[in-house]
Amino acid sequence: MVNVSKGTKLTLQEFLALPEGDVIYEFVDGQAVPKVSPKYFHSTLQSALWVLIGAWCRGRGRIVLEWAVLLQHNGQDWAPVPDLTYISYERLPASWKRNEACPAIPEWVIEIISPDQTLKQFEDKAKDYFAAGISRVWVVDPEPMDIWVFLPNGTIQAYTDTMPIVDTLFPGLELTTRQIFEQAELI
Template sequence: MQAALIVLLRTWGRGKGRIYPEWAIRLQRNGADWAAVPDLGYISYEQLPKSWKKNDTCPVPPELVIEILSPKQTVEEFEEKAYDYFQAGVSRMWLIDPAQQTISVFSPQRPAKVYQDDIPITDELLPELGLSPREIFEEADIL
């Protein structure tokens, strides 16, 4: 699943920003340092300039983090994690559920929206993206 997302998002993100798997992000949670490691993250070049080349934890909150639900995890765990991400400055979180073949998009301003089938995920934060869950799950050989 992660490899499929990297292929699709890097194609979209060329010239816009970085798409990285499991890149530790320096954040704050409840006033303490927190090194979150999402399955995937997107950070625009406006947020972190292209000239930044350090092999280090990401120093700024990404616009998007993507988490992939495993069989032993619950949606409720990720709802709490989404809240922590938003408090730390992350703008969006996608929760990919391979078993249900859905993608839940969390944002701080509104309730989570669940996408499935051919409904494209559109977001002003990610202009021109328009991927559908079907495209993502087909790329991952789940459909």
């Protein structure tokens, strides 16, 4: 068994061979870094987004919860585990059915801020996602009920209440922060 204690360096192959368990890890700078344990707001928002986006993406792609994505970060292997990942069938065909990390670069990832995390941390992570080829990053902030949409050109847009979130990358998808938080039964 591979040691995942703090400071232990792993190869990507060793990381991917870790057994599934109660702790979810991301692979960052050669180390298995545990993700924050989700609380109620996080879990219900994750489920709400999965339901709402899942209805839109049928026939277009897949939306997946807590799925490791194989990327590069500063010239090194990187396997983040976004809260939600959308990848089109153009990038990963519907026929792909393997029990492994996402082998292609998804179009969109969504992260939900936990109580001990900051928006600044996710701004930095969004830059890393863009450098790896991801086209959109959403960050959901449960306490003020905001959704931040990050674009590769550095633009950041905050969405609140009934302001529609519309994106040419996702034709036909229109969501509002209120709709998402109502689906999560948080308002």
